[in-house]
Amino acid sequence: MHTPNHSLQDKVVLITGTASGQGREAALRFAAVGARVIGCDVSEEGNLETRKQVEAAGGSIITMEPVNLADPVSARQWVEEAASIHGRIDVLYNNAARPHFADFETFPLDGWQFTIDNELNLVFYTTQAAWPFLKKQGGVIINTASTAGMTGSGYGGAAHAAAKAGVIGFTKHMAFEGAQFGIRVVSISPGVIETPGFVAWARDNPDEAKPLLAKNLIPRFGKPQDIAGVALFLASDDAAYITGDNIVVDGGRVSW
Numbered sequence: 026m027h028t029p030n031h032s033l034q035d036k037v038v039l040i041t042g043t044a045s046g047q048g049r050e051a052a053l054r055f056a057a058v059g060a061r062v063i064g065c066d067v068s069e070e071g072n073l074e075t076r077k078q079v080e081a082a083g084g085s086i087i088t089m090e091p092v093n094l095a096d097p098v099s100a101r102q103w104v105e106e107a108a109s110i111h112g113r114i115d116v117l118y119n120n121a122a123r124p125h126f127a128d129f130e131t132f133p134l135d136g137w138q139f140t141i142d143n144e145l146n147l148v149f150y151t152t153q154a155a156w157p158f159l160k161k162q163g164g165v166i167i168n169t170a171s172t173a174g175m176t177g178s179g180y181g182g183a184a185h186a187a188a189k190a191g192v193i194g195f196t197k198h199m200a201f202e203g204a205q206f207g208i209r210v211v212s213i214s215p216g217v218i219e220t221p222g223f224v225a226w227a228r229d230n231p232d233e234a235k236p237l238l239a240k241n242l243i244p245r246f247g248k249p250q251d252i253a254g255v256a257l258f259l260a261s262d263d264a265a266y267i268t269g270d271n272i273v274v275d276g277g278r279v280s281w
């Protein structure tokens with residue numbers, strides 16, 4: 026019988042931002058199908074909780090924390106240490122990001138720079154560091170973009186929209202660079218997903234949160250599980266003929 030995602034058994038999967046939300050769920054799901062997960066995050070407490078949950082479910086995970094991937098030296102160090110543990114990298118899942126939101130006219134320069142560093146530059150740093158390892162036997166890079174990078178963000182998200190559009194463009198280019206080495210590169214663009222950051226924001230801004238659902242065809246916010254399932258598929262051999270694409274997972278919000 027066909028076992029779903031059997032191709033991920035024993036694969037070395039690096040996931041960024043495993044302390045929370047989609048990164049934690051991905052760590053749980055990849056570990057559940059037998060992958061050897063190596064996570065990192067700036068948050069120590071959250072990452073230790075993720076480790077506890079993965080191990081309690083019988084999965085394999087090594088986490089490193091605190092790692093600030095917006096610092097190129099730390100990002101490279103994490104990737105190289107992770108690669109040395111099992112001697113290879115099969116999947117790099119660039120999930121971590123944090124934006125600064127502000128009104129455009131007074132958008133602070135350091136807020137713009139922070140967003141580009143923490144949403145776009147960190148993807149370049151980890152990808153460049155992982156490239157020589159992925160080139161050896163091929164592999165998969167999954168970059169988390171956003172529908173904000175396709176349609177704009179709203180609510181002070183000029184830098185966020187620009188950074189995520191950059192992630193989509195970088196993904197397409199790297200798919201071209203990687204094809205000759207058997208490296209597939211894809212992005213996932215989530216819509217509005219109920220993760221700790223978003224839930225806290227929605228609780229404080231109910232008037233702004235409700236209209237976010239107005240265009241959804243599937244009338245609910247997304248859950249981290251909705252994204253993790255797609256990431257598992259994209260990382261697996263079931264997606265062997267998919268590269269360079271931006272997969273939208275948003276309950277139909279931007280599709281019509």
Ligand SMILES: NC(=O)c1ccc[n+]([C@@H]2O[C@H](COP(=O)([O-])OP(=O)(O)OC[C@H]3O[C@@H](n4cnc5c(N)ncnc54)[C@H](O)[C@@H]3O)[C@@H](O)[C@H]2O)c1
Binds near residue numbers: 219
């Ligand atoms: N939640 C949504 O509605 C939504 C929508 C579209 C895209 N996304 C994207 O999904 C991804 C996951 O976000 P989430 O919703 O799970 O949010 P989250 O805030 O729950 O998780 C993000 C994690 O990344 C970590 N992180 C951020 N910057 C880091 C850095 N420089 N170095 C190391 N770790 C860092 C954070 O500490 C956190 O644990 C992000 O790329 C985000 O932009 C989220």
